[in-house]
Amino acid sequence: MRANRYDLVIIGAGILGLAHAYHAARQGLKVAVIDRDAQANGASVRNFGFVTVTGQQRGDFHSLTRRTRDIWAEIAPQAGIVIHHHGLLVSAQRPEAMAVLQSLMMTEMGEGCTLMDAEAVRAHYPQLTPTQLEGGLWSPHEVRVDSRSAIHQLTRWLEAAHQVDFHWSTSVHGVQTGHVATSRGAFNADHVIVCPGDDLATLYREVFQRHEVTRCKLHMMRLADPGFTLPGAVMSDLSLVRYLGYAERPEAAALKSRLEREQGEHLKQGVHLIVVQNADGSLVVGDTHHYGDTPDPFAPSAYDDLVLEEFENVFGRPAPAVLERWTGTYASSPKQQFFIETVEERVQLVVVTCGAGASSGFGIAERSLDQLLGHTQAPLSAQAE
């Protein structure tokens, strides 16, 4: 049997694999995406779909998220993907949280954002009626898609408009330069990109080990329509000691000390609050963070209750009924936000090692392809035949 032949084979149909497919197809390459599942089912369909810019780590990563946000905004209408929100409201419940937001506003990361006192937050955002409120920050930079449908729409659009071939239910068990071995036979490819998400064991285990990658498990919920429309995504004080753009501000240390005293259990279970809204009014709310190479499959409701408690703190009303619960996992490393590594000649392993692949994937994939192809312009299949 003649092997399938492509300019570029991508392993993994999550957002990082799709982002590579998008950039490569636009350069005229013949692209295939291989995934072991019958449809994307990993972190990319389980997340908030929250493309976060403000609060991401200052410098390179922040720039990559801006670039990614621009690409989402450009392709969403073409792919039929609805952008549900523009922007982010960070509610500051404590003076120490306001100090972090003020500090961020003094840097280039505050560009375009608005800092508000409590009175202004209450006036502009009547959805929030908390007892404890110092002020807040509005960022216009974010977009939000419903990943559960958006990833499938993106896949269909790449197939129909960019002639990307998808090979589902096909497990890759070995890669060598020019050759991909799968459960459904061999593929020949001039170049290979490996985007296996948090599968740390099947391919290039030693590279994952060197980058100190483990897995992070998160609890997520969908809540009933609260009867109001969110202005954008909403976050709170707990996020300011987790997202590095805030957490690396010197003022975050005082906030962390106070949170340790007042919300120690939330910090212990890695709880912070993100709230986004779907077209039907329901809210997607999370999350928790627990780490391990094989996180257990159990989801104690006590951890969900901590998330719902924070919802009540921020909105000043009890959380609506829980309609759905699920967990997800992503690759996580204390060493870096992502890595692009040449693992063999013309084979690159690309992994986002923080919980921000939807926010950074298009930017990372663009850089990764530039690196892999060396800015090659002509379709490579012509050279390879």
Ligand SMILES: Cc1cc2nc3c(=O)[nH]c(=O)nc-3n(C[C@H](O)[C@H](O)[C@H](O)COP(=O)(O)OP(=O)(O)OC[C@H]3O[C@@H](n4cnc5c(N)ncnc54)[C@H](O)[C@@H]3O)c2cc1C
């Ligand atoms: C609950 C949750 C909430 C999150 N919220 C956000 C958010 O709002 N914003 C944000 O920016 N990020 C968020 N993240 C992080 C983000 O979802 C991830 O960083 C991103 O989805 C990773 O994309 P990926 O394509 O690398 O991995 P995945 O989506 O996990 O895809 C990897 C794919 O590779 C396939 N695969 C692996 N190995 C093989 C093999 N050997 N053969 C064949 N196929 C293989 C898998 O089947 C899978 O489909 C969240 C993550 C979770 C879990």
